[in-house]
Amino acid sequence: MLAAERAIGRAMLIELFRRKDLYVLGLLVLVLLGAAASIDFFGVEGVEAYLRELSTTLTLLFTVVIAVAVVARQIPREVERKTLVPILAKPLSRWQFLFGKFLGAVACLTAALVVFWASSALIEAFKGMRLTGLLVQGFVLQWLGLVMLTALALFFSTLVSEAPVSVTLSLLAYFLLKGFTSNIHILASGATGFGASALGLVYTVVPHFEFYDPTQMMAFAPLQKALGFLDWLFFAGYAFGYTAVFLAGAWLAFRRKRF
Amino acid sequence: MEPVLEIRNLSVTYGKGARAVKALDGVSLELVPGEIFGLIGPNGAGKTTLIKAVLGLIEPDRGEVRVGGEPGGSVAARSRLGYMPEVAYYYDFLRAGEFLRLCGRLCGMRGRALERRITSLLDRLGLAAHRRKLIKHYSKGMRQRLGLAQAMLHEPGLLLLDEPTSGLDPLARRDVRRLMLALRDEGRTVLFSSHELSEVETVCDRVAMINGGRLIVSGTMEEILRPYRSYRARLRTAEVERVRRACEPASIEERIDSCILVAKTIEELPRLLQRALEAGAVLEDVDHGYESLERLYAEIVEGA
Numbered sequence: 001m002l003a004a005e006r007a008i009g010r011a012m013l014i015e016l017f018r019r020k021d022l023y024v025l026g027l028l029v030l031v032l033l034g035a036a037a038s039i040d041f042f043g044v045e046g047v048e049a050y051l052r053e054l055s056t057t058l059t060l061l062f063t064v065v066i067a068v069a070v071v072a073r074q075i076p077r078e079v080e081r082k083t084l085v086p087i088l089a090k091p092l093s094r095w096q097f098l099f100g101k102f103l104g105a106v107a108c109l110t111a112a113l114v115v116f117w118a119s120s121a122l123i124e125a126f127k128g129m130r131l132t133g134l135l136v137q138g139f140v141l142q143w144l145g146l147v148m149l150t151a152l153a154l155f156f157s158t159l160v161s162e163a164p165v166s167v168t169l170s171l172l173a174y175f176l177l178k179g180f181t182s183n184i185h186i187l188a189s190g191a192t193g194f195g196a197s198a199l200g201l202v203y204t205v206v207p208h209f210e211f212y213d214p215t216q217m218m219a220f221a222p223l224q225k226a227l228g229f230l231d232w233l234f235f236a237g238y239a240f241g242y243t244a245v246f247l248a249g250a251w252l253a254f255r256r257k258r259f
Numbered sequence: 260m261e262p263v264l265e266i267r268n269l270s271v272t273y274g275k276g277a278r279a280v281k282a283l284d285g286v287s288l289e290l291v292p293g294e295i296f297g298l299i300g301p302n303g304a305g306k307t308t309l310i311k312a313v314l315g316l317i318e319p320d321r322g323e324v325r326v327g328g329e330p331g332g333s334v335a336a337r338s339r340l341g342y343m344p345e346v347a348y349y350y351d352f353l354r355a356g357e358f359l360r361l362c363g364r365l366c367g368m369r370g371r372a373l374e375r376r377i378t379s380l381l382d383r384l385g386l387a388a389h390r391r392k393l394i395k396h397y398s399k400g401m402r403q404r405l406g407l408a409q410a411m412l413h414e415p416g417l418l419l420l421d422e423p424t425s426g427l428d429p430l431a432r433r434d435v436r437r438l439m440l441a442l443r444d445e446g447r448t449v450l451f452s453s454h455e456l457s458e459v460e461t462v463c464d465r466v467a468m469i470n471g472g473r474l475i476v477s478g479t480m481e482e483i484l485r486p487y488r489s490y491r492a493r494l495r496t497a498e499v500e501r502v503r504r505a506c507e508p509a510s511i512e513e514r515i516d517s518c519i520l521v522a523k524t525i526e527e528l529p530r531l532l533q534r535a536l537e538a539g540a541v542l543e544d545v546d547h548g549y550e551s552l553e554r555l556y557a558e559i560v561e562g563a
Binding site for chain 1: 314316334335337343346349352362
């Protein structure tokens with residue numbers, strides 16, 4: 001099943017490995033370990049929360065940068081290197097090609113996320129902190145957000161022909177959406193009439209990447225409670241729904257493109 | 260005979276409005292099984308655009324393409340053809356074996372059958388010893404051969420080769436020509452574009468010439484060059500001008516201590532020869548044949 005898509009995804013992973021792009025991951029892990037190791041535990045109240053916040057924030061930042069750097073460059077780079085034409089001349093649809101790229105990117109980012117979260121867990125264990133099921137919850141939540149981001153970056157990758165532009169647009173879109181969408185809700189609550197309705201609509205329609213930031217959940221004890229089944233159903237459905245929307249957008253932009 | 264490739268009234272435009280450039284303008288062609296079809300024309304004539312439109316990489320403004328009865332650009336159509344691009348850019352971070360495995364999987368091949376096919380193709384194209392080498396370490400000739408391998412991998416009935424001998428040394432060119440002939444003998448159809456007119460003359464059963472996006476002429480070499488048939492007599496003479504005057508208006512090509520008298524028909528040859536001999540020339544040799552495709556090409560391109 002999905003043999004062509006898996007083949008495209010596998011080629012993408014081999015490229016990341018052989019071009020040494022993933023070596024950046026190792027460097028970032030060292031940064032994460034170094035930052036955490038530098039924190040002094042003795043006699044400091046609340047340092048556990050700080051450590052968790054730091055490692056989760058760094059993990060989120062690093063994986064977002066890796067995701068965008070890897071995915072947003074995919075199509076422009078293939079066009080620039082002229083490697084796209086011989087592949088698209090094969091009997092596979094453009095959707096299969098895009099979905100293969102998406103699968104390869106998700107596999108790569110899952111691996112990166114595992115490495116980061118495993119490193120965080122190691123640090124916590126080393127510092128004598130108790131490892132809880134929240135680690136798994138945080139991991140899954142962040143993974144869902146990354147899947148969404150991967151589809152968004154792939155969309156920009158099909159939309160523009162310059163890799164740096166695609167990377168910039170993806171990063172801008174992610175950080176703007178993550179930073180400001182929650183504020184729309186606050187603005188809406190202060191507005192009246194049409195303004196309130198319009199802001200409410202915008203709040204409902206725009207993708208909420210901040211849902212998938214586990215920093216608060218991981219760091220602060222009062223909020224450290226497991227998400228219920230319905231919560232997971234919502235978060236997973238929301239992430240996969242937007243992923244489908246972004247992938248459909250990518251396909252619409254890519255399907256009739258001339259090469 | 261059912262055509263392998265049908266192109267009807269194909270038009271492609273690049274850009275819009277004032278910047279619009281017509282890359283193809285109402286081109287129609289039909290290729291039958293087991294023939295080598297040459298596509299010739301100057302740079303920018305529309306050869307690559309035509310091939311890309313057949314592949315579905317460029318959607319035409321109007322017209323129709325059918326590959327073995329399937330709509331051009333569809334997955335079913337692409338499964339019936341193999342394509343080798345003009346410039347051999349492949350995933351150079353892969354080894355040749357890995358790249359062919361990827362191509363095979365994209366063509367729906369798998370398992371031992373795929374591995375056997377890869378091995379036999381690499382053997383046939385002289386790349387077996389380089390199977391585990393990264394493509395980025397391949398020479399241009401090796402990349403061209405790898406390009407042929409990936410195009411032939413799924414044994415398609417139609418091969419589209421865009422300038423397959425471009426940048427190759429004479430021996431490698433000869434190998435590619437032999438391969439095309441072998442493919443034709445296997446019953447496959449080869450459509451190839453080239454600037455090398457001698458190559459086209461040597462291997463093609465039929466030729467089409469396009470210029471400015473329009474099909475100028477197409478047919479067998481005999482059909483195309485019939486108006487250019489000529490009879491050539493080599494005459495030894497120290498007085499070429501005297502012979503030229505005697506034979507006017509026939510064409511005389513000057514050589515060192517000799518000249519070539521060109522007669523358009525066999526009927527006018529004896530009369531012209533008689534006049535040349537009377538002007539003091541000595542007959543050395545008579546040859547008959549066609550003007551080369553190069554002359555036709557030059558006339559069409561320069562006259563356009």
